[in-house]
Amino acid sequence: MARPVVGIIGNRYLLNDQYPAHAGGAMNSEAVSEVSDCMPLLIPADPRFVSVADLLERCDGFLFTGGRPNVHPEEYGEPPTEAHGEFDRARDAVALPLIRACVQSGQPFLGICRGFQEVNVAMGGTLYPEIRELPGRMNHRMPPDGTLEEKFEHRHTVSFTEGGPFHRLMGASEVMTNTLHGQGIKSSGQRVIVDGVAPDGTPEAIFIADAPGFTLSVQWHPEYRASQDPVSRPLFAAFGDAVRSWAQSRTPLPAQVA
């Protein structure tokens, strides 16, 4: 029997600074295939090519991946500044309404890094352009140099709410994670529950209150070595269970971890 399909919402890049391409890190596909046991399908996240209705019909769940381009601040009512960096307006135009549609229907999604930030913005929240400039905050950006192992190494703890969905899923109230982002949640969107924080108070794990389906999203990168990492594995496995349930009956898994 064919495996359920997870639409991978990636980014638009210029290969060799010239050739436009849609891309998503291979480690996202690996995590979805090997840990969630679903078929990864890279989506060209551009409203000229795909509609939200098409995506909801063709895919059983969605992975909103990390990506360097930031959600455009106009999406949360703020003007762009230099600190906001580069954007991917086509991805914004697909991802934000798609997240809202999934929250409503119960179709499962997992948000990672930029995807986590998109979930917050889709629900009406706002972002800081550069959290390392805030008093008392650490630098969450990836080291500019070094190997992939060095860039993705564990760099801080995340503490989960006692008895919350992440605590229950991980079987631990505190875990170690990597960190590769410049932006962070400023104000939480409607129904966005912050369920995990870094030592400096930066929100790291969220879910949507009273959503019928799987909405867990994280600011770190669980896709890195997902099959070996004790934090990534349960997250991608639970996401896969939710996607399989949706594929079978088009209804959310009743015992959603949230």
Ligand SMILES: N[C@@H](CCC(=O)NCCCC(=O)O)C(=O)O
């Ligand atoms: N742009 C946002 C999100 C950061 C993020 O997703 N980082 C992963 C980068 C992977 C890549 O370069 O493709 C922020 O900086 O907060």
